[in-house]
Amino acid sequence: xxxxxxxxxxxxxxxxxxxxxxxxxxxxxxxxxxxxxxxxxxxxxxxxxxxxxxxxxxxxxxxxxxxxxxxxxxxxxxxxxxxxxxxxxxxxxxxxxxxxxxxxxxxxxxxxxxxxxxxxxxxxxxxxxxxxxxxxxxxxxxxxxxxxxxxxxxxxxxxxxxxxxxxxxxxxxxxxxxxxxxxxxxxxxxxxxxxxxxxxxxxxxxxxxxxxxxxxxxxxxxx
Amino acid sequence: xxxxxxxxxxxxxxxxxxxxxxxxxxxxxxxxxxxxxxxxxxxxxxxxxxxxxxxxxxxxxxxxxxxxxxxxxxxxxxxxxxxxxxxxxxxxxxxxxxxxxxxxxxxxxxxxxxxxxxxxxxxxxxxxxxxxxxxxxxxxxxxxxxxxxxxxxxxxxxxxxxxxxxxxxxxxxxxxxxxxxxxxxxxxxxxxxxxxxxxxxxxxxxxxxxxxxxxxxxxxxxxxxxxxxxxxxxxxxxxxxxxxxxxxxxxxxxxxxxxxxxxxxxxxxxxxxxxxxxxxxxxxxxxxxxxxxxxxxxxxxxxxxxxxxxxxxxxxxxxxxxxxxxxxxxxxxxxxxxxxxxxxxxxxxxxxxxxxxxx
Numbered sequence: 372x373x374x375x376x377x378x379x380x381x382x383x384x385x386x387x388x389x390x391x392x393x394x395x396x397x398x399x400x401x402x403x404x405x406x407x408x409x410x411x412x413x414x415x416x417x418x419x420x421x422x423x424x425x426x427x428x429x430x431x432x433x434x435x436x437x438x439x440x441x442x443x444x445x446x447x448x449x450x451x452x453x454x455x456x457x458x459x460x461x462x463x464x465x466x467x468x469x470x471x472x473x474x475x476x477x478x479x480x481x482x483x484x485x486x487x488x489x490x491x492x493x494x495x496x497x498x499x500x501x502x503x504x505x506x507x508x509x510x511x512x513x514x515x516x517x518x519x520x521x522x523x524x525x526x527x528x529x530x531x532x533x534x535x536x537x538x539x540x541x542x543x544x545x546x547x548x549x550x551x552x553x554x555x556x557x558x559x560x561x562x563x564x565x566x567x568x569x570x571x572x573x574x575x576x577x578x579x580x581x582x583x584x585x586x587x588x589x590x591x592x593x594x
Numbered sequence: 595x596x597x598x599x600x601x602x603x604x605x606x607x608x609x610x611x612x613x614x615x616x617x618x619x620x621x622x623x624x625x626x627x628x629x630x631x632x633x634x635x636x637x638x639x640x641x642x643x644x645x646x647x648x649x650x651x652x653x654x655x656x657x658x659x660x661x662x663x664x665x666x667x668x669x670x671x672x673x674x675x676x677x678x679x680x681x682x683x684x685x686x687x688x689x690x691x692x693x694x695x696x697x698x699x700x701x702x703x704x705x706x707x708x709x710x711x712x713x714x715x716x717x718x719x720x721x722x723x724x725x726x727x728x729x730x731x732x733x734x735x736x737x738x739x740x741x742x743x744x745x746x747x748x749x750x751x752x753x754x755x756x757x758x759x760x761x762x763x764x765x766x767x768x769x770x771x772x773x774x775x776x777x778x779x780x781x782x783x784x785x786x787x788x789x790x791x792x793x794x795x796x797x798x799x800x801x802x803x804x805x806x807x808x809x810x811x812x813x814x815x816x817x818x819x820x821x822x823x824x825x826x827x828x829x830x831x832x833x834x835x836x837x838x839x840x841x842x843x844x845x846x847x848x849x850x851x852x853x854x855x856x857x858x859x860x861x862x863x864x865x866x867x868x869x870x871x872x873x874x875x876x877x878x879x880x881x882x883x884x885x886x887x888x889x890x891x892x893x894x895x896x897x898x899x900x901x902x903x904x905x906x907x908x909x910x911x912x913x914x915x916x917x918x919x920x921x922x923x924x925x926x927x928x929x930x931x932x933x934x935x936x937x938x939x940x941x942x943x944x945x946x947x948x949x950x951x952x953x
Contacts, residue, residue: 490644491681493668495742496698502669505694509685 373562375542376550383546384526387465391473391522399474403481418471429535432464461537461544465526473522480514481507513585520581524574597621597776598655600746604640606648613637613802622772623779625789628799634782638748642675643668654745672700674744678751680731682723688734689719695741703743704775712774713737713767729760740775747779765791786823790869790949798822828874828909828921836866852918856890862951869950874909874923878943879932889943897938910934912942
């Protein structure tokens with residue numbers, strides 16, 4: 372049972388990070404470069420999950436994704452299944468919940484690249500999209516690494532939103548954090564210890580690795 | 595080869611600043627000179643296509659880069675640009691930086707090996723930008739810009755961050771670009787010295803406007819521009835041609851509008867052209883031709899104009915030879931002793947400084 376929770380957690384974190392890299396990268400670029408008056412509100416919106424209790428997000432997601440909610444109803448009509456208490460529903464919730472952890476490092480990395488290298492690339496004949504992939508992305512490699520690792524680790528650690536949207540269906544929506552909670556409720560302290568220590572160690576190692584790479588004077592990733 | 599000029603007529607409004615500039619960039623080096631904040635870098639950025647608020651026209655021969663209807667983005671203009679801070683791509687080696695430009699070149703451009711050799715970057719190809727000195731980085735940036743095959747090369751104070759020695763190395767490389775690669779160069783600088791050393795033509799900018807444009811000797815010799823140039827004393831620029839060498843004495847004979855001049859310590863061949871600078875403090879006036887003096891060049895001159903200045907100083911405008919103008923700064927007492935008056939004939943002993951040698 373514990374192993375299946377670990378597997379669900381890893382799957383959820385991986386899928387969430389992939390989705391976030393795909394939709395978060397253009398969003399981060401826009402936030403780093405736009406002069407639109409919408410930039411500040413969007414920036415705040417992206418940061419909301421940092422300050423909101425995860426139950427607030429979970430509550431609204433439950434309403435949105437539920438069979439009677441605007442998104443959930445559409446999903447039921449299209450697929451015949453409900454979004455709540457499903458892995459897909461968890462991915463959608465996690466994507467929103469971990470959004471700032473992925474978007475902000477990439478946004479800051481893009482901002483640090485600045486206009487200079489992009490103008491230089493344009494003067495060398497690179498179209499904007501070419502310059503984005505050949506200059507901005509490689510020069511932001513450390514930001515992408517930080518984003519992926521933080522997004523992954525943070526999704527692993529999510530509890531309240533997952534509980535509200537996904538419940539605890541073994542093999543489907545029961546992630547490590549919820550398994551720990553249930554072990555403790557049932558006074559299975561041994562199993563709770565194993566999972567907790569594992570999560571703690573994993574998160575620590577990952578963060579040490581990220582900080583090490585970010586502190587290196589000539590990071591391997593940059594070349 | 596016929597190289598079409600770049601013609602522009604541009605305007606840009608920004609909070610508290612307005613740029614209005616029209617001109618022509620023919621082949622050769624055109625310096626854009628002015629104080630900090632006068633808009634010279636903004637003009638360059640307009641030409642390159644980096645200023646979205648810039649309106650007006652830019653044409654390169656028959657090709658329209660910008661007009662009321664068309665606005666080619668920077669990557670479609672055949673413009674090479676070198677920035678003050680080089681802007682090499684830190685995640686690419688020198689070879690990859692050059693390759694980045696070479697792969698994206700628009701149309702034909704100079705040969706890879708020729709550019710690499712001309713700027714002396716062979717030995718740097720496998721280095722990383724972070725490991726380059728300022729001078730090396732600028733040479734790589736110049737090579738990179740040339741490899742895109744530009745129709746116009748824009749240089750934004752590329753030497754501003756370099757020490758005197760590095761500047762002396764790179765100036766001749768830049769001066770050689772128009773002829774060697776058939777590309778007109780626009781060179782933004784706030785250094786008079788770089789204009790005199792490098793440029794064929796100059797545009798003087800002040801508060802967002804081009805105040806004057808023309809040959810360097812013409813613009814720099816005009817008293818209207820001396821305050822903008824920051825001259826301490828009246829200064830004229832003469833163009834000169836090497837006509838012969840006097841090997842017995844190691845002297846070079848130069849032909850100028852003022853007549854023949856003899857200068858020592860020059861390593862030049864007949865036919866080369868030189869630019870000379872003559873400040874009013876390098877001119878000594880005497881009433882009769884001296885039998886002998888340590889200054890080699892004595893010109894017969896006629897007083898044209900006398901301007902009184904505070905603190906007992908007089909600026910005297912003189913004509914020599916076929917209309918060449920020079921100025922002398924002397925004290926009021928000396929002026930009285932020489933009985934200075936318009937039309938009076940005198941002799942001027944001069945010591946010109948050699949500024950630029952064209953090969």
